[in-house]
Amino acid sequence: MLATVLIALFLAGLIFGALHDVASMTIPNWLSIAFAVLFPVGALILGVPLVTIGWHILAGFIALLICFGLFSIGVFGGGDAKLIPAVMVCVGPAGAMAFVYGLALTGGLLAILILMSRRFVPSHAVPGFLQRSVVEGPGIPYAVAIAFGGVWAIPASPVLFQIFSASALNSLTML
Secondary structure (H helix, E strand, O other): OHHHHHHHHHHHHHHHHHHHHHHHOOOOHHHHHHHHHHHHHHHHHOOOOHHHHHHHHHHHHHHHHHHHHHHHOOOOOHHHHHHHHHHHHHHHHHHHHHHHHHHHHHHHHHHHHHHHHHHHOOHHHOOHHHHHHHHHOOOOOOHHHHHHHHHHHHHHOHHHHHHHHHHHHHHHHHO
């Protein structure tokens, strides 16, 4: 049951962050805090070894240092620079490369789509909830790429995959 709640919160948080970023070009701080805090607590309750949880926290800390550097030179916005390390805490070191790969691939495609939209789609044809990210700002709603990267990393992250698998098994046995 807890596994189902944790994976649902993980996925819901990713989706919420992506939609919020698209609509407002911001990512709430509480979302990053929730990822960074809820994963270690949930993993501890599920019996994940402390050493493994420690490695996940270390992966998030290393990502925070890298993202802080990228934020300071203007590559990322502040919300992106906080959400990436928070999600990295969840995916851990084993899922880090898959997360970064999914993030970079999706982010590149998203940037191309947004830039093409800004150039070729008239602003009056863009739906209201996309106005802020597609028409108005120079930035890219990168939480969309972070969300795809987080989902992409689930199979590569032993802890997340175990939680996801346990959740799926629970759902099947309830049928």
